[in-house]
Amino acid sequence: MKDVRAHAGFPIKPVYGPEDTAGVDFERDVGRPGEYPFTRGIHRHMYRERLFTMRQYVGFGTPEETNGRFKYLMAHGQDALNVAFDLPTQLGLDSDDPRAEDEVGRVGMAIDTLADMEAAFAGIPLDRVSVSLTINGMAAPITAMYYAVAEAQGAAPDRVVTTPQNDILKEFVARGTWIYPVEPSLRLVADLIEFSARRYPRSNPVSVCGYHIREAGCTTAQEMAYGLAIAAAYVELMLARGMAVDEFAPRLSFNFTAWGKVFEEVAKFRAGRRLYARMMRERFGARSPKSWMFRSLIGGGGSAFTAQEPENNIVRGAYIALAAALSGAQTIALPTFDEAYTIPSPKAQLLALRTMQICAEEAGAADTVDPLAGSYYVEALTGEMERQILTELAAVERMGGIVEAIRSGALQAEVARQAYRYEQQLASGEVPKVAVNCHVGEGAAGAGREVELYALDPKVGEAQVARLARTRRERDGAAVGRALGRLGDAARGPANLMEPILEAVKAYATLGEICQAMKDVFGEHEEPVKF
Amino acid sequence: MKILVAKPGLDGHDRGAKVVAQALRDAGVEVVYTGLKRSPEEIVQAAIEEDVDVIGLSVLSGAHVPLARRVLEGLRREGAAEIRVVVGGTIPPRDAEALRTLGVARVFPMGTPLPEIVAAFTGRGEASRPKEARTP
Numbered sequence A: 001m002k003d004v005r006a007h008a009g010f011p012i013k014p015v016y017g018p019e020d021t022a023g024v025d026f027e028r029d030v031g032r033p034g035e036y037p038f039t040r041g042i043h044r045h046m047y048r049e050r051l052f053t054m055r056q057y058v059g060f061g062t063p064e065e066t067n068g069r070f071k072y073l074m075a076h077g078q079d080a081l082n083v084a085f086d087l088p089t090q091l092g093l094d095s096d097d098p099r100a101e102d103e104v105g106r107v108g109m110a111i112d113t114l115a116d117m118e119a120a121f122a123g124i125p126l127d128r129v130s131v132s133l134t135i136n137g138m139a140a141p142i143t144a145m146y147y148a149v150a151e152a153q154g155a156a157p158d159r160v161v162t163t164p165q166n167d168i169l170k171e172f173v174a175r176g177t178w179i180y181p182v183e184p185s186l187r188l189v190a191d192l193i194e195f196s197a198r199r200y201p202r203s204n205p206v207s208v209c210g211y212h213i214r215e216a217g218c219t220t221a222q223e224m225a226y227g228l229a230i231a232a233a234y235v236e237l238m239l240a241r242g243m244a245v246d247e248f249a250p251r252l253s254f255n256f257t258a259w260g261k262v263f264e265e266v267a268k269f270r271a272g273r274r275l276y277a278r279m280m281r282e283r284f285g286a287r288s289p290k291s292w293m294f295r296s297l298i299g300g301g302g303s304a305f306t307a308q309e310p311e312n313n314i315v316r317g318a319y320i321a322l323a324a325a326l327s328g329a330q331t332i333a334l335p336t337f338d339e340a341y342t343i344p345s346p347k348a349q350l351l352a353l354r355t356m357q358i359c360a361e362e363a364g365a366a367d368t369v370d371p372l373a374g375s376y377y378v379e380a381l382t383g384e385m386e387r388q389i390l391t392e393l394a395a396v397e398r399m400g401g402i403v404e405a406i407r408s409g410a411l412q413a414e415v416a417r418q419a420y421r422y423e424q425q426l427a428s429g430e431v432p433k434v435a436v437n438c439h440v441g442e443g444a445a446g447a448g449r450e451v452e453l454y455a456l457d458p459k460v461g462e463a464q465v466a467r468l469a470r471t472r473r474e475r476d477g478a479a480v481g482r483a484l485g486r487l488g489d490a491a492r493g494p495a496n497l498m499e500p501i502l503e504a505v506k507a508y509a510t511l512g513e514i515c516q517a518m519k520d521v522f523g524e525h526e527e528p529v530k531f
Numbered sequence B: 001m002k003i004l005v006a007k008p009g010l011d012g013h014d015r016g017a018k019v020v021a022q023a024l025r026d027a028g029v030e031v032v033y034t035g036l037k038r039s040p041e042e043i044v045q046a047a048i049e050e051d052v053d054v055i056g057l058s059v060l061s062g063a064h065v066p067l068a069r070r071v072l073e074g075l076r077r078e079g080a081a082e083i084r085v086v087v088g089g090t091i092p093p094r095d096a097e098a099l100r101t102l103g104v105a106r107v108f109p110m111g112t113p114l115p116e117i118v119a120a121f122t123g124r125g126e127a128s129r130p131k132e133a134r135t136p
Helices: A026-030 A063-075 A114-120 A139-153 A168-173 A182-199 A211-215 A220-240 A245-251 A262-283 A312-326 A346-361 A376-398 A402-408 A410-428 A442-446 A458-474 A477-492 A498-506 A511-522 B015-026 B040-050 B064-077 B093-102 B114-122
Strands: A080-083 A130-133 A162-164 A206-209 A252-257 A296-299 A331-333 B002-006 B030-033 B054-059 B084-089 B106-109
Touching: A063 A080, A063 A114, A063 A346, A114 A139, A114 A458, A130 A139, A139 A162, A139 A182, A139 A498, A139 A511, A162 A206, A168 A182, A168 A211, A168 A220, A168 A402, A168 A410, A182 A206, A182 A220, A182 A245, A182 A402, A182 A498, A182 A511, A206 A211, A206 A220, A211 A220, A211 A252, A220 A245, A220 A252, A220 A262, A220 A376, A220 A402, A220 A410, A245 A252, A252 A262, A262 A312, A262 A376, A296 A312, A312 A331, A312 A346, A402 A410, A410 B015, A410 B114, A477 A498, A477 A511, A498 A511, B002 B015, B002 B040, B015 B030, B015 B054, B015 B084, B015 B114, B040 B054, B040 B064, B054 B064, B064 B084, B064 B093, B093 B106, B106 B114
Parallel strands: A080 A130, A130 A162, A206 A252, A252 A296, A296 A331, B002 B030, B002 B054, B054 B084, B084 B106
Antiparallel strands: none
16 A cells, blocks of 8 residues: 655554544643644634634735725725735835845835835725734834834734734844844844834734744654644744733734645644643643634745746645645735746736635635544544644754754755755655646646746836935935934843834835845844755 | 855845845855845955955845845946856846846746756756646
8 A cells, every 4th residue: 555644754544533632632632723732723612603714815016006905805805815925024124225125115015214114004904904014134124114113003902913924043043134233133032022012912923933943844744743843932032021921922823824734734734723822821831812813824835836836826725725724824825826937917917816716615614613623534634643743843842943953054954954854855756746746748848838927127126226216316314314323222221122113114214224224233133054 | 166156236025136135055066145235346345355256245225236236237347247147136028138138037927936046046946946837
């Protein structure tokens, strides 16, 4: 009989029965939805009371272009936004910086000053729409700009729901938008969490991402283990500041992927929820049930998609949506079928949105809570996944804990090793991929012809630089200088940097100026290159 | 054969670069990896100092054409035009031709099987290509 293995590496049996769940204490390990340890989901009635939010990742070109796409998706039933920024913005470089050449507006929208953020959200009421900001190294100033726009719109702070990603630890492992060394980077994460907890109580000031580490090549169990370890590191950071765990933990959130085998993904989330609940209650002493809840955006995983026969990715997206819904996601975002080729077309974005809508409205995935509970297979798999995650957490401890493992590059090396292993499995056919290493059709060679390619208009960069020049001309230069001076002074001391950052933002200081003021104090990260 | 695997520009996605670096190393190629966010000028300098035969640029940001152009120009300026440049990443078909016109020796767009990349540097590997039309 064929040997079948989970992405986490353990073997899958051909048949499961009662003997496989003999060790499961249903009251203790599974329980009821909405109750500790939340294995079955964090809400009692889940989607029957509130369907998962659909939140496609969007952003390109100028803030005006992105604003237009936001409104297009909202007109088709998307109820929340998920903003992509270009690389100069993510790295704190202005659009007129020589290092930003050819990158302005390319993989997301360009933001240089508050004026751009005002244009991006013109006509979008920030007290009614929830917005994720995919920003990390620059999360503090970009979120400050967002809060400033909300304030100018007259939105009450307790009505503003935003989720800056603000997870710098995973950026050192995957995705790479780090700027400062590890310690000051962590300080900025904590400053934003603390400020938001006190001033914007419904914001989710960090979204802990296993997602990108998995995209970089790690296994399912590692994705959850590393995510939980990073969450624990942030909790410890806030406790060290003297905050009580229940002051901030209810607003911690997560971002994971579900692109693999459907049942393994479901088991990963069920195991992850119960491990997180136990960690928060038993290790960190949280008393509020909201602090025990693993709230997650579950997304696609473009790494599951293929350049060969790209329309097959539409089908893959439907299985990802199903896995995410069966996993109890609070929010779902899907990659688009053309992602391997281009910035998504409006048609591809709409197809992804329709996929989620069909999953919820027609396929019945939202009809009842945790429908796989009690399955011999899924309960056994949940237990096995929990053991694997604990094994991976122990491995992180042997690397010196998550922060040290990242600082030294040991974790990055392990992820790269897994990525290589996976690629070898694809090459050998051990991991099947349709139209890539099995069922390869005649048309595969001409792949991509059916994809509409996005062409970056060179005028985008020019328009952005022109607007930046105008803002620099029209602002009060002395006020900007004073604000940046205060930010630099504050960075040398221990105070929370959000107030001085907010002051600089409101004076229309550029993101590059704000970034540099802190770089002058903090220095830059040096990547430990290991593979 | 010695290759510099390089990440030019601001793109932080290094999965592909590290996978290719490991595969080439296992195939007996001497590999140097730059790490993330190197300028084209830094890459040219590193290639000359390390005395490599090939620079392999990995770009997933869409900025592959201008970045490759700047590396090629830098090599010519430094009198090191004998160092060949290959490019991998999210390269749409229409840009592969543009890159070759610039002087890029070989383009490995998304979906290129790993054994094919290795074979391009070792002259072997046909045998290790994945079996096509395999039924699981």
